[in-house]
Amino acid sequence: MGTRNNESSERPHGDSPRAFGTHAFAGLPGWPPDWPEIRASLLDCFESGDWGRYQGRWTAQLTRRLTEMAELSQCRLVSSGSFAVELALRSLGVSAGDSVAVCAYDYPGNFRAIELVGARPMLVDASQDSFSLCPEQLSSLKTPDLKAVVVSHLYGVPAAIGAIRAVCDDRGWLLIEDVCQAPGMRIEGRASGAWGDVSVWSFGGSKPLTAGNGGALLTDAGSVASRWNAWADRPSDATPVSQLQAAVLLPQLDRIGQCNQTRNEFVQRLLEDVDWIAEAIGTRQPARDATVYKLAFLLERRDETLDALASHGLPVGAGYRSMHRSSDRRCDKAGTLERAATLGEQICLLDHSALLATGETRVAL
Numbered sequence: 629m630g631t632r633n634n635e636s637s638e639r640p641h642g643d644s645p646r647a648f649g650t651h652a653f654a655g656l657p658g659w660p661p662d663w664p665e666i667r668a669s670l671l672d673c674f675e676s677g678d679w680g681r682y683q684g685r686w687t688a689q690l691t692r693r694l695t696e697m698a699e700l701s702q703c704r705l706v707s708s709g710s711f712a713v714e715l716a717l718r719s720l721g722v723s724a725g726d727s728v729a730v731c732a733y734d735y736p737g738n739f740r741a742i743e744l745v746g747a748r749p750m751l752v753d754a755s756q757d758s759f760s761l762c763p764e765q766l767s768s769l770k771t772p773d774l775k776a777v778v779v780s781h782l783y784g785v786p787a788a789i790g791a792i793r794a795v796c797d798d799r800g801w802l803l804i805e806d807v808c809q810a811p812g813m814r815i816e817g818r819a820s821g822a823w824g825d826v827s828v829w830s831f832g833g834s835k836p837l838t839a840g841n842g843g844a845l846l847t848d849a850g851s852v853a854s855r856w857n858a859w860a861d862r863p864s865d866a867t868p869v870s871q872l873q874a875a876v877l878l879p880q881l882d883r884i885g886q887c888n889q890t891r892n893e894f895v896q897r898l899l900e901d902v903d904w905i906a907e908a909i910g911t912r913q914p915a916r917d918a919t920v921y922k923l924a925f926l927l928e929r930r931d932e933t934l935d936a937l938a939s940h941g942l943p944v945g946a947g948y949r950s951m952h953r954s955s956d957r958r959c960d961k962a963g964t965l966e967r968a969a970t971l972g973e974q975i976c977l978l979d980h981s982a983l984l985a986t987g988e989t990r991v992a993l
Contacts, residue, residue, distance in 0.1 A: 656943070656981050656982055656984075656985055657981055657984045657985060658981070659834070659838070659979075659980070659981040660833065660838050660840070660876075661838075661880070663879060663883070665879040665882070666876050666879045666880070668879075669875045669876065669878060669879050670872065670875050670876060672875070673686055673871055673872055673875035678871040678875075679870075679871050679872050679875075681871060682864065682865070682868075684871040684874075686871045686872075686874035686875045686878065687705055687868075687869060687870075687871060687874045689874070689878055690705065690869070690874040690877055690878060690881075691703045691705060691844075693878065693881050694829070694844055694846060694881075695846065697811065697812065697819065697821075697881070698807075698819050698820075698821040698822055698827060698846045699818070699819045699821075699822045700821065700822060700827070700846045700847060700848050701847075701848050701850075702846065702847045702848065702849070702850060702852070702853035703844055703845070703846050704844065704845045704846075704853065704856040704857070704860070705842065705843075705844050705868065705869040705874075706842070706843045706844065706845060706860065706867045706868075706869070707841060707842060707843065707867035707868065707869070708830065708832065708841055708842065708843045708867075709737075709806075709808045709828055709829060709830025709831070709832060709835075709843035710737040710740075710741065710830075710843070711843065711867055712828040712829065712830070712843040712844065712845050713737065713738055713741040713778065713804065713806065713828050714741040714744050714745060715845060715856055715859055715860065715867075716804045716826040716828055716845055717741060717742065717745045717747065717776065717778075717804065718745055718855070718859060719826065719845075719852045719853075719855035719856050719859070720775075720776055720802045720804070720825060720826060720852065721775070721802075722742075722745050722747050722775050722776050722802075723745055723746050723747065724745075724746030724747065725746075725747075725773060726746075726747040726748070726773055726774075726775040726776070727747060727748050727749075727750045727771050727773045727774045727775065727960065728742045728747045728748070728749060728750065728774070728775065728776045728777070728778060729749075729750045729752050729761070729766060729769065729771075729774060729776070729777045729778070729801075729962075730742060730749055730750070730751065730752065730761070730777070730778045730779075731751075731752055731753070731754050731760055731761035731762075731779065731780065731968065732751040732752065732753060732754065732950055732951050732952045732961070732965040732968035732969075733754045733759060733947075733948060733950050733951070733952075733967075733968035733971040733972055734760075734761075734778075734780050734782075734806075734948065734951070735780060735806070735808075735948060736948060736949070736951065738778050738780065738806065739951055739954070739959070741778075742778070743958065747775070747776075748958075748959060748960060749951075749954075749958070749959040749960070750769065750771055750774060750959065750960045750961075750962065751951060751952065751954065751959055751960065751961045751962060751965060751968075752765050752766055752769070752962045752965075753765050753962065753963060753964075753965045753966065753967045753968050754967045754968045754971055755787075755788060755967070756967060757788070758782070758785045758786065758787055758788065759782040759783055759785055759924060759947075759971060759975070760779055760780055760781060760782055760785070760786075760787030760788070761777070761779045761780075761787060761792065762788075762967070763788045763791035763792045763794075763795055765962050765963065766792060766795050767795045767798075767799075768962070769962060771960070774799075774801060775801065775802060776801055776802040776803070776804060777792065777795075777796055777801050777802070777803050777804070778804045778806060779792055779803065779804070779805060779806065779824075780806035780808070780809070781805075781806070781807055781809060781810035781813065781815075781820060782809055782921075782924070783809065783920070783921050783922050783923070783924040783947075783977065784809070784810070784813075784891075784892075784895075784919055784920030784921045784922070784923075784924075785924070786810065786813060786815045786820070789805065789815055789816075789820075789823045790815070790816050790823070792823075793823050793824075802825045802826075803823065803824045803825050803826075804824055804825065804826050804827075804828060805820070805821055805823050805824030805826070805827045805828070806827075806828045807820045807821040807827050807828065807829055808828065808829060808830035808832075808835060808843075809835065809836065809921040809922075810836075810919055810921065811829065811835075811836055811837050811884055811919075812836075812884045812885055812888050812919055813888075813919035814919075820919075821846055824847075825847065825849065825852070826845055826846070826847045826849075826852060827845070827846045827847070828843065828844075828845060829843055829844040829845075829846070830842075830843045831843060831844075831869075831873065831877060836884065836887065836888075836921055836980065837877055837880050837881065837884065838876075838877075838880070839869070839873035839874075839876050839877050840873070841873070842869045842873050842877075843869075844869075887984060888919045888920070890983070890984055890986065891919075891920040891921070891980060891983040891984060892919070892920050894983045894984075894985065895920045895923055895983060898923070905923075905925060908925035908926055908927055908976075920980075920983060921980055922977040922978060922979055922980050922983070923977065923978040923983060924947065924975055924976070924977050925975075925976055926970070926971070926974040926975060926976070927974055927976050928974060930946060930973070930974055930975075930976055931946075933976065934946065934976060942978070942982065943978070943979035943981055943982050944976060944977065944978055944979065945976075945977055945979070946975060946976065946977070947971065947972070947975030947976070947977055948972065948975075949972050950965070950968045950969050950971060950972025950973070951968070952964075952965035952968050952969045952972070
């Protein structure tokens with residue numbers, strides 16, 4: 629890890645870094661992971677014949693393991709994290725005429741899911757201490773038809789989920805917790821996903837747990853889970869995760885703690901050894917016990933810097949675009965959303981494939 633070096637990671641509308649490729653970066657771990665236990669699990673699924681069945685032990689085991697990780701009782705596997713957000717909203721009774729608060733800097737699909745159920749997004753600014761929704765601005769909302777809040781944990785810096793949960797409880801709002809980037813994270817002693825009325829997971833191609841596609845919903849409310857089934861069972865599963873997808877995810881659950889620790893250690897080393905990264909991250913640097921996904925930092929001359937870093941083979945890119953410029957016909961806005969605008973213009977990301985580097989590869993970076 630050459631001192632005073634450079635690092636970051638995503639594109640405005642997705643999870644792919646600029647120089648992205650499955651094994652595009654010499655010496656860096658490939659993504660998705662090429663682990664022998666994944667190959668063995670796939671072979672076992674094939675030889676058992678479960679790969680061609682509607683139901684099998686793989687999805688059953690995955691459902692059980694996810695409930696254990698999230699410390700919740702009910703789990704529904706679905707075809708994507710994006711659909712999971714939509715189904716979470718529907719199962720909580722959000723519909724036309726309702727308003728749903730969401731951070732103006734967030735995965736754009738969450739905004740779209742609110743629209744798809746007929747509700748109206750209420751954009752809230754991002755916190756100065758994270759990349760997620762600001763609880764102080766949330767608590768100041770006077771929107772009479774606000775029914776739910778969607779909050780995401782982005783890039784390994786957890787949202788102020790305890791404070792957000794308290795606001796929701798006080799105001800009678802429902803909470804959807806997006807943990808797509810934070811599997812295995814613990815916040816104030818509780819598992820990520822255990823704070824929301826419903827938690828949403830993704831197994832998309834760039835996620836810490838990946839099957840190329842897929843997602844999950846989790847809750848402790850049996851009545852909510854029954855609504856998932858009413859929407860998705862027709863009578864076969866309309867949005868399934870296959871046995872093969874479950875087979876590749878199960879070995880990753882066994883290693884998620886190890887991967888989280890490896891990324892965390894590398895980030896702390898970068899913060900100690902690379903002055904300009906520490907300065908760019910400032911007060912938003914991940915805590916030592918955080919679950920870093922992609923290392924996020926802010927630079928005013930983002931595109932120029934990202935081009936330079938990518939030219940050296942680093943998996944870097946920009947973050948999501950901010951939704952603060954969305955038409956007033958589509959949404960309401962809580963103030964000027966200045967922090968979200970800054971994040972949309974300045975966030976740089978170092979991909980998690982680089983953060984998983986060890987040994988000589990890590991030193992070379």
